[in-house]
Amino acid sequence: MTSLNVLLLFAALLFCVGLLGILIRRSLIVILMCLELMLAAAMLNLVAFNRYHLDETGLPATSLSIFIFFIIAVAAAEAALGLAIVTAIYKQKKNLNLNELNSLRDC
Amino acid sequence: MEQTKIIMIDLFSFVPAILANVMPLGLTVIFGLLMLVSALVVILAKNPVTSALGMLACFVTLAALFIGLDAFFIGILQILVYAGAVMVLFLFIIMLLDLKEPSELEMSTVKPASIILGIVTVLLLLIQIGVVLSKIPTTLFAKINHAQAAKYFDSQSVITAKLNQGILPDAHLIGQALSLNYAFALQLIGIILLLATIGVIVIGQKSSH
Numbered sequence: 001m002t003s004l005n006v007l008l009l010f011a012a013l014l015f016c017v018g019l020l021g022i023l024i025r026r027s028l029i030v031i032l033m034c035l036e037l038m039l040a041a042a043m044l045n046l047v048a049f050n051r052y053h054l055d056e057t058g059l060p061a062t063s064l065s066i067f068i069f070f071i072i073a074v075a076a077a078e079a080a081l082g083l084a085i086v087t088a089i090y091k092q093k094k095n096l097n098l099n100e101l102n103s104l105r106d107c
Numbered sequence: 108m109e110q111t112k113i114i115m116i117d118l119f120s121f122v123p124a125i126l127a128n129v130m131p132l133g134l135t136v137i138f139g140l141l142m143l144v145s146a147l148v149v150i151l152a153k154n155p156v157t158s159a160l161g162m163l164a165c166f167v168t169l170a171a172l173f174i175g176l177d178a179f180f181i182g183i184l185q186i187l188v189y190a191g192a193v194m195v196l197f198l199f200i201i202m203l204l205d206l207k208e209p210s211e212l213e214m215s216t217v218k219p220a221s222i223i224l225g226i227v228t229v230l231l232l233l234i235q236i237g238v239v240l241s242k243i244p245t246t247l248f249a250k251i252n253h254a255q256a257a258k259y260f261d262s263q264s265v266i267t268a269k270l271n272q273g274i275l276p277d278a279h280l281i282g283q284a285l286s287l288n289y290a291f292a293l294q295l296i297g298i299i300l301l302l303a304t305i306g307v308i309v310i311g312q313k314s315s316h
Binding site: 002003004005006007008009010012013014016017018019020021023024025027029030032033034036037040043044047048050051052054056057058059060062063065066068069070072073074075076077078079080081083084085086087088090096 | 130131132135136139142143146147149150155158159162165166169172173175176177178180181184185188189192193196197200201203204206221222224225226228229232233236237240243245246247248249251252255256259260275277280281283284285288289292296299300302303304306307310311
């Protein structure tokens with residue numbers, strides 16, 4: 001039977017993969033994708049805790065499901081805004097490489 | 108009356124019995140490994156379209172894990188919102204920008220120092236989490252007692268009827284809690300989505316000068 005630790009370990013590994021992607025990739029779009037991966041890892045943690053901690057009725061706690069529902073909504077808004085910013089940057093600079101987007105560096 | 112009952116097929120009654128109560132370790136490990144492999148595809152692929160498709164696979168396997176953990180509604184929401192909407196948005200933007208320059212696509216501009224530091228940071232985090240997980244005791248799931256839980260709800264409600272059939276009506280439970288306890292938060296999230304829409308339009312429109 002699956003124990004809670006296995007799920008937490010998978011969530012931690014997924015989070016680390018996302019973090020590694022943010023640290024080593026220089027493409028803005030891929031970095032946004034890695035942000036989504038890290039959010040998804042947090043959601044996997046919440047769903048696992050939700051199932052393993054039953055509330056007083058003996059069912060999985062509903063408030064945690066609602067927490068995840070809100071995370072999904074915020075993540076969708078974040079992805080839409082992030083991609084709008086990416087297109088705006090591309091329109092201005094014709095480039096999405098983070099190494100070359102350094103106009104704020106020496107202000 | 109009998110006929111309407113037959114027509115209204117319950118989606119969740121088709122979830123195989125093997126998934127209905129937290130799935131066996133083998134399935135969790137298979138889906139978890141698939142999830143990690145597709146996440147690695149996201150960060151290692153040179154072509155952003157490959158990255159986006161890897162992310163799609165990652166979210167679908169994640170939804171399988173959610174459904175295995177009895178979170179049917181969240182699993183379906185994950186597929187609808189992430190694999191459906193967000194992924195199409197990413198693919199659409201990648202196609203629209205038409206990135207062809209190698210410096211925009213390839214990892215050749217990444218400094219080796221950033222790769223080494225990135226791997227070291229992630230390894231440190233992973234060792235910490237591994238140590239913590241090896242110290243805490245193994246928690247096994249408690250079986251859901253549907254008939255026991257049914258006593259807490261109104262005897263006329265759909266929730267009670269489903270619980271008595273041995274089905275977990277999590278969409279109904281979430282809907283009830285959203286409209287009773289979290290109505291204000293639901294409206295706030297509506298405002299956040301509206302603000303995001305307005306923000307995207309403002310950022311995306313042509314500047315007047």
